[in-house]
Amino acid sequence: MVFYFESSVVSPPSIIFMGIDKYENEDLIKWGWPEDVWFHVDKVSSAHVYLRLKPEQTIDDIPSAVLEDAAQLVKANSIMGNKMNDVDIVYTMWANLKKTQGMEVGQVGFHKEREVRKIKVAKRINEVVNRLNKTKREEHPDFRAEREKRDRLEREDKKKLIRDQKEREKDEEKKRQEDAELRSYNSLMNTDNMSKYDDGNDSDDFM
Template sequence: MVYYFTSDIVSPSASIYVGKDKFENEELIKYGLEQDVWVRSSALPCPAGPLDSLTACAHVYLRLQDDESWENIPKELLEDCAQLTKANSIEGNKKDNITIIYTPWSNLLKNASMVTGQVSFHNPKLTRKILVATRQNPIVNRLNKTKVESYPDLRAEKENYLKIKRKEERRIREEKKNVEKHERKERDDLKWQKEHAYDDLMSEDSVVQSSNQDRDPDFLDDFM
């Protein structure tokens, strides 16, 4: 099960989602999308045992728009993600002044040596941190009002996303190819015009010269 939340402090509204438990987190790690941002407490250990609540160490994901970057997420939206992370972490919800870390989904590293729900980074420098002093109930309550439970086929969603992306990339390549072809034709036409700019004039000179050469030698006597 995945819990979806909507943050309407930005326009268009942002989608935030959280896995129910560490097993669901595994699926989210595996089938995340390129525009996803992973958010989690950086100071709290994630227990390996069974979980009775949402998650002992919440993995929160923010889905950005295609034209947005994880490096310039609005401060208010980051606060929503951080508060949701704190509120849905068993230990984090009990403590103040916790550090929240976030990074692009593509920076997540998962290998066979890691326990269920555990994750690391390809590049630790490709991360950001924010401090959450205390739980802000108005923010948490606002987000909880938008909460929706769902059982998505994450694999199918990703395959569909990649299919659409590949189709769009092909369209862009074809458009670029057509533009380049059109520009190349215009250059060739302009080059031909420059090379043959005097063809008509030279042809007229040849006709005049040929006409004079064909006249009888006594032609000028008619004017004397």
């Protein structure tokens, strides 16, 4: 089971979600999307919260209000973190999560520590948490099927872009050839290059 929330501080709302337990978190780690940003309370146990970016967005494009919503949701879903003030929330792109043999269920590391960011949450803001909880819904997604569908659509989009590019190049090459032929024809038809019939005789009479 996955809990989905809507951050309505932007329009259209951003989607934030988290697994119900560490086993769901394991599936989210395995079948996450390249557009997903992972959030967790630093150094203490908490829910794994994800923010799904829109296509072409990067981690630098996250509005500060959405970042605050995700951080508040992580803090609220941490037994220890919810009791603490001045909590650090770490976040990074899903692709930076690293899972190795020997790690416990739901445990992750990072491929590149320098790509992990932090945001400090001074205290829980009930107004934010309550607003998010009002949008909460439960779903039972097939993580693998959804990821495979996403990848299939991405491949189809890339193939279409390649086809469109080839068509544009074909049209441009055709136009270049037509322009070259037109320039060649104009050159041949230039009066300066045309032969004149002139025998030097002004008379039209023939002997």
